[in-house]
Amino acid sequence: MQQTLAFQSAVAQTQVPLPDADVQYFPRWLADDAAEQLKIELQQQLDWRQDQIRLFGRMVAIPRLQAWYGDAGLRYSYSGLSLTANPWTANLQQLREQMQQLCECRFNAVLLNWYRDGQDSMGWHSDDEAELGEQPVIASLSLGQPRRFMLRHKSEPASHELALGAGDVLVMRGDTQRYWQHQVPKQRQLAGDRINLTFRYIDSALAVSKRLG
Ligand SMILES: O=C(O)CCC(=O)C(=O)O
Ligand SMILES: [Fe+2]
Numbered sequence: 001m002q003q004t005l006a007f008q009s010a011v012a013q014t015q016v017p018l019p020d021a022d023v024q025y026f027p028r029w030l031a032d033d034a035a036e037q038l039k040i041e042l043q044q045q046l047d048w049r050q051d052q053i054r055l056f057g058r059m060v061a062i063p064r065l066q067a068w069y070g071d072a073g074l075r076y077s078y079s080g081l082s083l084t085a086n087p088w089t090a091n092l093q094q095l096r097e098q099m100q101q102l103c104e105c106r107f108n109a110v111l112l113n114w115y116r117d118g119q120d121s122m123g124w125h126s127d128d129e130a131e132l133g134e135q136p137v138i139a140s141l142s143l144g145q146p147r148r149f150m151l152r153h154k155s156e157p158a159s160h161e162l163a164l165g166a167g168d169v170l171v172m173r174g175d176t177q178r179y180w181q182h183q184v185p186k187q188r189q190l191a192g193d194r195i196n197l198t199f200r201y202i203d204s205a206l207a208v209s210k211r212l213g
Pocket of ligand 1: 196
């Protein structure tokens, strides 16, 4: 892990041209072999859960596996559940430090989503939970199967789409969550799996959150 991450290449960055948003894309932030090795380690080491949410009064399994890691004692709310983050593993801690350098900000938690195949997905949402603050910086690292990542403006007819592939980093900041939503739609023909990590800064004092599948 230490070694492969060190192979990370000089980073090319592009600003994604969206109104009312601040989104940077770092394609291949991790080289292919480092991304593949990291994916295997995360699959094996982490405490993956199949969470359920209450939807229209029924409990429904969300269409992906999830894991939460963060600073000691950090609690987060998720669809009525209040859970304590798992302690940082060595590789997540190292990634956090690299993401903090890249983004020039602090992160105290990471949410991981494991899309087992193209049937797994995440619906339209903004990362706008109160505990993330007004202008959250969300740093996303993707591993494995490339997937569509779609963005749409909440009140204008503006939209955008990226293919997030292995090793790609996407950083959303400023007013992005305020004016835009994003989703990872199902792509039923795809058999490959994908892991996405989103580094965040959670201020538990700020409030209780809401989030749907
Ligand atoms: O899987 C992705 O690329 C997006 C994940 C996401 O939007 C989230 O964790 O809030
Ligand atoms: Fe999100």
